[in-house]
Amino acid sequence: MGQLNDLLIKSAKPRDKEYLLADGEGLYLRIRPTSKVWVYRYREAGKEAKLSLGPYPALPLAAARKMARAEAEMRAAGVDPRLVRREEAERNRLARLNTFELTARAWIAQAHKDRQWSAGYAEKVTRHLELHIFPWIGSRAMDTVAPTELVRCLHRIKDRGHLETAQRVREAVVHVYQYAVDLGVLEPARNFVNSRTGGLPAPRSRHYAAITDPDELARLLRDIAAYRGNVITRAALRLAPMLFQRPGQLRLAHWEDIDLEGKLWRCPPEKMKMREWQKRDSRTPAHLVPLPTQALEVLRDLLPLTGPTGPVFRSMAKRTEATRYMSDNTINAALRNLGYDTKEQMTGHGFRATARTLIRELLGWDREVIERHLAHVSDEELGGSYDRATHLEQRRQMVQMWADLLDDLAAGKTVQPAQTHRFQVRRQARLKADAAGVARAEKSRH
Structure with missing residues (x-):
């Protein structure tokens, strides 16, 4: 070493391409258009290897020589400096994940980065852990947490009557521990968490409250027509039973997605309920x-x-915010104001079950057509991959008949079982007309 000095280094000017100035014994200064960086170069197993030591002048010449000699001493002892650096980087990485909270936040960030989760879902999982787990074991190294400590955390949630939340929190903790094992933060033998930890009973399956009796639905429709609240909320209430889409999808509707002339609403994937990567x-x-x-x-x-x-359903709370949506609880709050218990009687999401049940029972439409209108995927094996029919024309007829039926109910008309028969007669006539058209086309070709 000793071929360079500070004067030579300072006078070295950048060029169009980077170049090297040798100091000797493997130490070089790489001159780039915007920086000067010390590099130690050597050969290992017949191949050239390079180690970045640091930028000049933050790392002065004397310090760079000292670091290069240290790297040369390791090589003389039979140690590859690159392996030493990798081991140090791994220790630093594990040190950054040495507590349950740090590992959990890294797992959530990774899931969001990999497009498995939306930002909203990642925030929800984070909030659950912040409320129910971090205060008790968040600052602890994962291999020091006893099984009984986690069980107590889960039972605190359950004992407050939130069994489903306890189940969700346990599921998150299971994933955090497995993530720690995958990263090498935790030895596999120390992973005591599984889907049975805590002995929590399975939560009861509970569907959204929905009205499926025609007389009760008629009363609800009349109550909606008499609603005297916000005009935008009233419009959402009127459309919810007619279109029976998810409440979140309805409130996120944009005028740009609606074709009034074409009588069609196109719902982009990002506003639908599906996996983040699908969106x-x-x-x-x-x-x-x-x-x-x-x-x-x-x-x-x-x-x-x-x-x-x-x-379409803009919040009127701040009129200056043209892109602010109405709250996701607006429809349920309006139903409560109308006197309906959203836990036991009716919810915004329940309009889907209402339509699914009564369109099938009273109008006789095929299950597959209704399911496609609900944006449900096919339950057949590989159905989602190969069956991409939209049944759009059938659904146009179906939703018009459904809207007409809702008008009849609201007007107090009695819906007779014969209505299903009338639909079937109309359907058979349409099928016969279609078949006759096909026959005429075949005859004309011959």
């Missing part, structure tokens, strides 16, 4: 929702207030 996949199609005449009337009435661009 970001350009091949995922939009969900098409045909609009009956009654829905078009509601939307045209709302257009001067919230249109022609941006959210």
